[in-house]
Amino acid sequence: MAVPTPHVLALPLPTQGHVIPLMELSHCLVEHGIKVTFVNTQHNHDLILASLHLSKSEHGSSLGGVDMVSLPDGLADGDDRKDLALLTQSFSDAMPGELEKLIGRVHESESESGAYKLTWIIADASMAWAFPVAKRLGLRAAAFNPLSVAMFATRIRIPELIRDGVVDEKGRPKRRGTFRLAPGMPPMRATELSWNCAGDPSGQPAILDFILRNNAATPLAEAVVTNSVQELEPGAMALFPDVLTVGPLLSDSQDKPVASFWAEDATCAAWLDAQPAGSVVYVAFGSFAIFDRAQLVELAEALALTSRPFLWVVRPDSASEEWVEDLRRRAGPRGRVVGWCPQQLVLAHPSTACFLSHCGWNSTLEGLVNGLPFLSWPYFTDQFLDRGYICDVWRTGLQVAGETTGTLVGREVIRAKVEELLGDAEIKARALALRDVARRAVADGGSSRRNLTRFVDLVRGSISDLASP
CATH class of the missing domain: 3.40.50.2000 (Glycogen Phosphorylase B;)
Known part of the structure; x- marks a missing residue:
């Protein structure tokens, strides 16, 4: 038989x-x-x-x-x-x-x-x-x-x-x-x-x-x-x-969908295509993280203060439509706020400069395999350990917030961290070296x-x- x-x-x-x-x-x-x-x-x-x-x-x-x-x-x-x-x-x-x-x-x-x-x-x-x-x-x-x-x-x-x-x-x-x-x-x-x-x-x-x-x-x-x-x-x-x-x-x-729980915004790719190479700050906090309105406002204002284009994922279940519209207004012409996006495509795009992330393991690997430096802002469970890899072991990123979680992080602190990260050539070099390690493995x-x-x-x-x- x-x-x-x-x-x-x-x-x-x-x-x-x-x-x-x-x-x-x-x-x-x-x-x-x-x-x-x-x-x-x-x-x-x-x-x-x-x-x-x-x-x-x-x-x-x-x-x-x-x-x-x-x-x-x-x-x-x-x-x-x-x-x-x-x-x-x-x-x-x-x-x-x-x-x-x-x-x-x-x-x-x-x-x-x-x-x-x-x-x-x-x-x-x-x-x-x-x-x-x-x-x-x-x-x-x-x-x-x-x-x-x-x-x-x-x-x-x-x-x-x-x-x-x-x-x-x-x-x-x-x-x-x-x-x-x-x-x-x-x-x-x-x-x-x-x-x-x-x-x-x-x-x-x-x-x-x-x-x-x-x-x-x-x-x-x-x-x-x-x-x-x-x-x-x-x-x-x-x-x-x-x-x-x-x-x-x-x-x-x-042709191999990854089984997302939310519909991906298909316009992200075209928006990235219109941005200069290595210019975009990508911001995404995974499927669980929730920020209060005050923190969302500080983050929006910080991103605007960088004078850089940014793509920010705000999940449909993490903020009301009223909040999202307010964030879009604050983002201005350089920023784009979406509900969910094809993250692997975004991280692989030549316009993406860095990843402001909750440091979930999927996001960590997806950013790493594209040689991106991280701004680490963990929310819960394994994300603090992943931050330890990024900031302390691999040294491919910086920590946004202090050791005390749940406290409001101001716009000037966030803006300064973005500028520090993108101005650090050694972090970028280490990120590219780890990219090569990951790509050789597969x-x-x-x-x-x-x-x-x-x-x-x-x-x-x-x-x-x-x-x-």
């Missing part, structure tokens, strides 16, 4: 910053002849279809050859899905049973057709509840870490942080100042560990418990695949040398390319026993 095509289920943590890199990995697997079914929550599935102007009835939709299906996350329409404690508790309760039903339906369909064979689940490392489900149903499992290897190490090493007196048994800060898990890793503060800066402090116990439950299930995964570059994180890689770094995972074609013979091949071979090998005699 003919050998079936290998088939994997890809299951991201249901947030934008985790969906995008797993979708990019899924595109890579499809290019290697592997069938991928991408499992979003119903809420996110609907957002993605709407952003692409597809009908919500198209539950069998395909993005660049990646099949899309959905499962309920257990939350009602009016619930706050940016409340991480609420979200993680809800999907941890609701989704395991739904995933088991989905796998049953897939197995039934494949037994009839014989064309495909589902043998793997690739789940976000923060969705490790899926690994016991996979093992119980006879599937193999891989963990996908869309964050830095350093962040993976920080979470796995929680027992050592408790033992060394960095945090107490409940994960709360005990030590002042900075510490490093290993030489070459970024300096960290206990107050900025991901579970201590994940939104409302009342949710901290639930977030820490969620991380510990994921850690306990992670050993069920046969491989940990990470969106990073081993040469960029030698300190963290020394702690976890078996992690397969396959990054930067970046889409290289408009080129033929590079470390990330080799690791991706190893992972593809692992997935393909799972059906080798089904070959015809």
